[in-house]
Amino acid sequence: MKGFRRQKEQGAPQHAESHKEQADLEKKDAQPADGELSGKSTTVSRRELLKLAGVGGLGLLLGGGVGAVLSAGQRLESMVTEADTQDVVPFYGKHQAGIVTPAQDFICFAAFDLTTSDKEQVRSLFKAWTEASAAMTSGTLIGTDNENLNLPPSDTGEAAGLSPSRTTITFGVGPSFFDGRYGLAGFKPAGFRELPRFQGDALEEQWCGGDIGVQVCANDLQVAFHALRNLARIARGTAVLRWTQEGFQRTAQADPAGSTPRNLLGFKDGTGNPDTSKADEMKRLVWTQSSDGPAWMGNGSYMAVRRVRMRIEVWDRSTLGDQEDTFGRHRSSGAPLGKAKEFDKLDLTATSPEGKPLTPPTSHVALAHGDGSINILRRSYSYSSGLDKQTGQLDAGLLFISYQRDLFKQFVHIQEKLARNDKLNEYIVHKGSAVFACFPGVSQGGYIGDTLL
Amino acid sequence: MKGFRRQKEQGAPQHAESHKEQADLEKKDAQPADGELSGKSTTVSRRELLKLAGVGGLGLLLGGGVGAVLSAGQRLESMVTEADTQDVVPFYGKHQAGIVTPAQDFICFAAFDLTTSDKEQVRSLFKAWTEASAAMTSGTLIGTDNENLNLPPSDTGEAAGLSPSRTTITFGVGPSFFDGRYGLAGFKPAGFRELPRFQGDALEEQWCGGDIGVQVCANDLQVAFHALRNLARIARGTAVLRWTQEGFQRTAQADPAGSTPRNLLGFKDGTGNPDTSKADEMKRLVWTQSSDGPAWMGNGSYMAVRRVRMRIEVWDRSTLGDQEDTFGRHRSSGAPLGKAKEFDKLDLTATSPEGKPLTPPTSHVALAHGDGSINILRRSYSYSSGLDKQTGQLDAGLLFISYQRDLFKQFVHIQEKLARNDKLNEYIVHKGSAVFACFPGVSQGGYIGDTLL
Numbered sequence: 001m002k003g004f005r006r007q008k009e010q011g012a013p014q015h016a017e018s019h020k021e022q023a024d025l026e027k028k029d030a031q032p033a034d035g036e037l038s039g040k041s042t043t044v045s046r047r048e049l050l051k052l053a054g055v056g057g058l059g060l061l062l063g064g065g066v067g068a069v070l071s072a073g074q075r076l077e078s079m080v081t082e083a084d085t086q087d088v089v090p091f092y093g094k095h096q097a098g099i100v101t102p103a104q105d106f107i108c109f110a111a112f113d114l115t116t117s118d119k120e121q122v123r124s125l126f127k128a129w130t131e132a133s134a135a136m137t138s139g140t141l142i143g144t145d146n147e148n149l150n151l152p153p154s155d156t157g158e159a160a161g162l163s164p165s166r167t168t169i170t171f172g173v174g175p176s177f178f179d180g181r182y183g184l185a186g187f188k189p190a191g192f193r194e195l196p197r198f199q200g201d202a203l204e205e206q207w208c209g210g211d212i213g214v215q216v217c218a219n220d221l222q223v224a225f226h227a228l229r230n231l232a233r234i235a236r237g238t239a240v241l242r243w244t245q246e247g248f249q250r251t252a253q254a255d256p257a258g259s260t261p262r263n264l265l266g267f268k269d270g271t272g273n274p275d276t277s278k279a280d281e282m283k284r285l286v287w288t289q290s291s292d293g294p295a296w297m298g299n300g301s302y303m304a305v306r307r308v309r310m311r312i313e314v315w316d317r318s319t320l321g322d323q324e325d326t327f328g329r330h331r332s333s334g335a336p337l338g339k340a341k342e343f344d345k346l347d348l349t350a351t352s353p354e355g356k357p358l359t360p361p362t363s364h365v366a367l368a369h370g371d372g373s374i375n376i377l378r379r380s381y382s383y384s385s386g387l388d389k390q391t392g393q394l395d396a397g398l399l400f401i402s403y404q405r406d407l408f409k410q411f412v413h414i415q416e417k418l419a420r421n422d423k424l425n426e427y428i429v430h431k432g433s434a435v436f437a438c439f440p441g442v443s444q445g446g447y448i449g450d451t452l453l
Numbered sequence: 454m455k456g457f458r459r460q461k462e463q464g465a466p467q468h469a470e471s472h473k474e475q476a477d478l479e480k481k482d483a484q485p486a487d488g489e490l491s492g493k494s495t496t497v498s499r500r501e502l503l504k505l506a507g508v509g510g511l512g513l514l515l516g517g518g519v520g521a522v523l524s525a526g527q528r529l530e531s532m533v534t535e536a537d538t539q540d541v542v543p544f545y546g547k548h549q550a551g552i553v554t555p556a557q558d559f560i561c562f563a564a565f566d567l568t569t570s571d572k573e574q575v576r577s578l579f580k581a582w583t584e585a586s587a588a589m590t591s592g593t594l595i596g597t598d599n600e601n602l603n604l605p606p607s608d609t610g611e612a613a614g615l616s617p618s619r620t621t622i623t624f625g626v627g628p629s630f631f632d633g634r635y636g637l638a639g640f641k642p643a644g645f646r647e648l649p650r651f652q653g654d655a656l657e658e659q660w661c662g663g664d665i666g667v668q669v670c671a672n673d674l675q676v677a678f679h680a681l682r683n684l685a686r687i688a689r690g691t692a693v694l695r696w697t698q699e700g701f702q703r704t705a706q707a708d709p710a711g712s713t714p715r716n717l718l719g720f721k722d723g724t725g726n727p728d729t730s731k732a733d734e735m736k737r738l739v740w741t742q743s744s745d746g747p748a749w750m751g752n753g754s755y756m757a758v759r760r761v762r763m764r765i766e767v768w769d770r771s772t773l774g775d776q777e778d779t780f781g782r783h784r785s786s787g788a789p790l791g792k793a794k795e796f797d798k799l800d801l802t803a804t805s806p807e808g809k810p811l812t813p814p815t816s817h818v819a820l821a822h823g824d825g826s827i828n829i830l831r832r833s834y835s836y837s838s839g840l841d842k843q844t845g846q847l848d849a850g851l852l853f854i855s856y857q858r859d860l861f862k863q864f865v866h867i868q869e870k871l872a873r874n875d876k877l878n879e880y881i882v883h884k885g886s887a888v889f890a891c892f893p894g895v896s897q898g899g900y901i902g903d904t905l906l
Contacts, residue, residue: 105704106674108837146773146785147773147785148773149772149773149774149777150772150773150774151772151773152769152770152771152772152773153719153773153776153784156717156718156719156765156769157715157718157719157720157784157785158715158716158717158718158719158835159703159715160715160719160784160785161708161712161715162703162707162708163706163707163708165704165706165707206842219704219706219707220703220704220706220707221559221674221701221704222701222702222703222704222707222714222715222835223703223707225701225717225835225837225849229717229765229847229849232847233766233769236766240845241840241845241846241847243839243840244839244840244847245839246837246839248674248675248678249675250612250615250673250675250676251558251618251672251673251674251675251704251706252706253616253618253672253673253704253705253706254615254616254618254672254673254675254676255614255615255616259614261675262610262611262612262613262614262675263611264609264611264678264682265609265610265611266606266609266610266611266613267610312609312682313686313689316605316609316686317605318605319602319603319604319605320599320600320601320602320603320604320605320606321602321603323606324602331606331610332599332600332610332613382611382675382678384561384678384699385838385839386696386697386698386699386838387694387696387697389659392693392694393694394682394685394694394697396678396682
């Protein structure tokens, strides 16, 4: 079956029996990869298709007493093939994948620090990462030394046989990348720097910063881990891991309809996200334009990462009324307070018969929404990292990630309001922070960061 | 759609529109829950069925240009219903679920310490946990206070709307449970104690022991986290978390055929596991018999847990030949050395033309297999817990879990051989250790541990 990880065949195009098929595949996937046509309805349909892709193990089903259902076998077979290719998000494209790509179920995030002062070595690293990323996202083993008994394998192997699982690998560089080690200080985007200290921040060095940020997302945690682990392996001698964080959303099997995921406080998170199917909106909010400067960031995007610990024990003792006033939404439906449905329009001027605002002005949604003119594309994941040794409480919360065209006009503008007044601040604390300038997409034959390096 | 988490209806049977359906459901699931008929082939068929369950969001698919494939709509619909119930592993039964149940994709493991010296409080905790576990495994919200604005919700809500995801929750008590606080010293199974120190052990207090062990497994990490978090919430005032560890295997979407999962060293792990579909074999190897004593452990099992850190950076530098000699299997196929297929019979006497044993006597498989007379049921998960702050390397490895009828005759016997001579010891280090006496299953109306308390 296509799409399942195996050794790349020498000289053969990856994942395709012929150049014709390869071309078809690229055509089919080019638009979603670019992301500008991959809106919510497409997402759901993909999830459904993935389910049908599972029928790939047809023999078993057909032998299992339910064969009659699959009477349209031939057509299903061809659908499986199509669904299979839906399991690949192309690595190459105008924009990096993993930004407007509908969020996969898992993340392995890593910040790296470079240990070299040689720009050539940085370039070599990015070239090696490009080659490995193209292989891993398409579901082939890295390199060709996977059967030679006398060499360390070029792929660590734990994802062998697993589907590509819609893996995306998204690269950016932090402000420290421009500190002069590589003669690139002059290319630093104007005003690009670590985030200001927000009120209430309790940042810990071990969760902050990094010369390079890498976001690996996939619908399988083992596949995502494999990708990050191999990137770290390839970087040895040039870069070291600075911090990492795994995260999750609900899986498609648990939520075939692809509803808005809930955070660990039990509320839907992401309802107000902009529609990634609207190319104009993405251009306005997410993609840095060449005219924004510098030129190398054209079609790139800025990533903000915040590791937000949730005080879930305190939250669990608060009443449902307090919880709903804190978010400004109903817990069960996700609807704005006083409304019935999740996507009902938020009306911050609506009042109760007694004249009180239905949505508290210091609720999370009221402050984050503001007048609605400033928005960001959120792409967050829940995390759970065992116990906090000091308190004996669960170290769990949100790995907040957002993408925006301008860090300060968008993310910082919103976060300053939240940090000052958000009712939610009683229940959360920001422990980690980083920002990365994410490159534009890579063309076939190019490498990550080639517009800068 | 049935099986998706919602408020339990007052007075209505969970998950069924009628008592008839409830009875059918129980009949259907009773055998797999008991586990003695849930062998490998059943597992695979379930995985496939789960995929089809995903088609539940039919409207979207039918409107998506692929409707023709689903012409057998009516029959598919009825299949979806059946598949849906396959998403529940019944909580009540002769044995606890989560032992011979085919391994789900994720685990949240926790060890708790009791903070009370009152046996009545321990009993109350187990009763509350029983009620919550029955709700969570069947996919309903815990309790009935989930819409009252003036109370903290009785369910924390982050799994609302998600399928039960085959959640199992398995409970056991550690040796310290019998230390006299609860007047139960006389009920301690003969010889039940923490494991002896094995050669090479580098145990850290923070990953060891516990009065109570709880293994939560599910096909969704958010669902598993939700279960563990609510058990910890319910325990407040009576027990505190001592240590926790999340873990994963590959998901069904990434491996619809349900192959043997690979560990983070890239090798298939679990090939030699006993066949859980063989009731006699499970009776011999896994289930403690009443005649083994004490009586309260009849139909229970002993769990060994080891947190095994892998030195993946060192491993990644070793040659494929070394790696295969270390495990005694081929990496790609999982076959015994010199054989072609994963399930080909292991022959430790086979030699090369030069007279050398094909499988090194100190390889992992040779030592673990021995003469084949002693076996355990392994149910392990990979873990990845960010960076080791001291070394800057990934803190990743294996949360080894095994079940056996007799801890010392089975697990300790094997582990002593491995600890002394296993070639794999160069690449792993045992950091955590715990053992738990897992109760027999709970009957409707009973509670966890009622045979002891």
